[in-house]
Amino acid sequence: MFPDRLASDPLVGTWVSLSDPAVAEMTAPGFDFVMLDTEHAPNDTETIADGIRAVEAADGDAVPLARALDNDLGAIKRLLDLGLAGVMVPMVETPEEAAAAVEAAKYPPEGRAASPGPAPRTTAATSPTTSSARTTRPPCWSR
Template identity: 45%
Template sequence: MPLRLDEFERASANLSARRWRERLAAGDAMTGLWVVSSSATAAEILGASGADWIIIDAEHSPNTLPDIVAQLRALAASPALVVVRAGSKDPLELGRLLDAGVRGLMVPMVETASDAEAVVAATRYPPRGRRGVGGGFARATRWTGIADYLPRAEDSFSLIVQIESAAGIAALDEILAVDGIDGVFFGPADLAASLGKLGQPRHPDVQSTIEHAIRATVAAGGIAGVNAFDPDDALRYRAAGAQLLAVGADVTLLAAAGSDLVARVAAAANPDREERP
């Protein structure tokens, strides 16, 4: 027997978009982790970390749509909201991700209000938008197993747009005014490049730009987020008002922990060995 959307969400371990919005409205800080490796096993491990949200990356990773669906299934037992960062603003890609059943969608490199409006239109069914109707073909509907999915599709996911350039920062107020966006997420790496500080996301100019943008977002009544892989940065952004904090990624955590462990054991096991060039 088909379920209603509310019944389906209650039966799911994943945080629903509705509950996500409620927590953001209450002022909660949501701590998240990236899955960049395209590994369902890594996703499953991070899903048990206690993170409030898990972000599957499709922009800077080898992920394909089947890879993403495998990770969504691996995260089915996680209490987190699962967000997918799309590879682009392409409406076809955004529609396919929503049809795959993502409950959180992050869209990169939004630089103008027109960009934001186009993203909203790509994620909404007519008459509000231009999303194609997959109906019984779509995992999102559980192949028509969710009886009221089509009229309530907007309730089933949360939309976050990324602001990652000087142009996006300049258009921040106009982007925040676009209806249908739940939050903006600042990308320090791309923003640094746009500000002429390539490879320097912690440069004072970049940091001050992000903190100012976070405060402006909060002052406008919006929800702000940011990548903050250093705990001190995360706390500073939180003090500025950010609620969406992405604090690590599977590949960087593994690389750092592996290098640190090997270095510590090697140094202890070979105390007399001279450091090699």
């Protein structure tokens, strides 16, 4: 799983700021992850969901990650509810801000994320399934 690989192996990823899911699908092969941007790109929840499906449908083992718009509980929860393997939280400059980002990504009692239940997902590679791909410790980085 991605969290295990993240903890033990050096990983190489790519960055996608464009909203067309074909770009995410074309860039995914050969990388460990694809970072979908919502901070400095015209991506919203719908385009990130499309990007996730594109990365998952691509050849290879890349997993979708996303950079949140900011360190906001709702923004982080919304992204993780889409089934991302993790989030990058921008502009984290203090221990308190880092703790808030982690709290937004964890379920109670460790955090404040509400359980969304299984999210229906369809990719080109699979038929409709349910997925609850949120990790309990998504990676959070500061700039």
